[in-house]
Structure formats: C-alpha cells, structure tokens
Amino acid sequence: MIIHVIAVGTKMPGWVTEGVNEYQRRMPAECQLKFVELPLGQRVKSKNIKQAMQQEEKSILAAIPANAYVIAMEVKAKIWSTETLSEKMQDWMQSGKDIALLVGGPDGMTPACLNKANEIWSLSNLTLPHPLVRIVLAEQLYRALMIIKNHPYHKS
Numbered sequence: 001m002i003i004h005v006i007a008v009g010t011k012m013p014g015w016v017t018e019g020v021n022e023y024q025r026r027m028p029a030e031c032q033l034k035f036v037e038l039p040l041g042q043r044v045k046s047k048n049i050k051q052a053m054q055q056e057e058k059s060i061l062a063a064i065p066a067n068a069y070v071i072a073m074e075v076k077a078k079i080w081s082t083e084t085l086s087e088k089m090q091d092w093m094q095s096g097k098d099i100a101l102l103v104g105g106p107d108g109m110t111p112a113c114l115n116k117a118n119e120i121w122s123l124s125n126l127t128l129p130h131p132l133v134r135i136v137l138a139e140q141l142y143r144a145l146m147i148i149k150n151h152p153y154h155k156s
Contacts, residue, residue, distance in 0.1 A: 002032045002098045003141060006063045008056050008105035009130050010037045016131040023138035031093065031145055033138060036063050040105050049107050057110040060102055064116065068100040072109060072117035073133070079122050086144035088119075093148075103133060 012020075020035060027033045038059040041052030064070060069092060080088070092099050102113055114120060123136055146153040 001030065001093050001096070002034055002065075004034050004036055004063075004065060004068065004098060004100045005103065005134070005137060006036045006038065006060055006100055007103035007130070007134060008038050008040055008060065009103075010039055012037075012131050012134065016134055019135040020138050023135075023142045026142055027145065031089075033141060035134065038063060053105065053107055053110050056105045057112050060104070060109070060113050061116060064100045064102075065098050068098045069095065070100045070102065070117045071119045071121050072102045072114050073104070073123065073137070074109065074114065074120045075122055075125075075127070077120040077122040079124065082140060082143055083147065085140060086147040089141070089144045090148050101137065103130065103137075106130070 024033045024035075038056065041055030043049065043052045102109065102117065104113065123133060123140075128136065143153065
C-alpha cells in the first residue's frame, strides 16, 4: 500500500523535509509514504480567495491516484486517536487500495475536494501550521503502523 499525502504548499523549510524524510525512511516496503506537493493558488488583489481555492481544487483532484481511498484533512472534522488511526490503517492495508490524504491550502479545501473524500479527519482542534501538519501526520502514520506490528515504538 502507498499512502499519498497530497498537500498544497511547496518550498517547505529544511526541518520539515528532514522530519518527513525520517518517517518515510522508517516505513516498511508494504506501507510506503509519499508526499506530493502542489502549488498554492495565486492570492493576489486581482483574484479572490475562492479563485485561488479553485486552482488548488483542480491540482488536488488531479493528483489523487485512481481507485485510492481518499481522506480529507479538515480542521472541523472528527479527531481520531492514534489507536483509532491504527485500526483504520489496518483496514486500509487489508483493502489493497492506496490511500490519498488531502491537505488543503491556508483557506482549507473546496466542497468538491471534501465530497471526493471517503472520510474526513482532523489532527487536532488546535490550529497547526501546514509545515508542522506534515511532520505530525508522518509520525502518526508511522506510530499507527508500529501499533499494528506490536513494535515498542508506541510505548516508548
């Protein structure tokens, strides 16, 4: 299974790239973690936020792999515990489908992106900067997999 994290925003700081790379490296071959970075929609005086989000929508929808199980990351959605994520991850692995996790831009995602999702998930009620979301997401996916494998990482 491949987990595709489709995220709006490019040019992440070095510490983000290093953190994400560390968890990608740790993931076993049967559960790869790939990040797809998409450009932000143009936010200039001549275009409103809605137009920028529509640009992002096109990029996000085009990046979703065929037949993937889609999960949209949305602040106002239900929060999952690490154990719940682990249970869901086990189901995803058994389904044989790839996973697409959608992370929108600074203004969120359009209804079309949210409607494409099979599930909607929130990492936290806290407002997290997008670079930090990438690292937290990578770490939690790794942690959930370690729970499935009964590895001591979760308990350390």
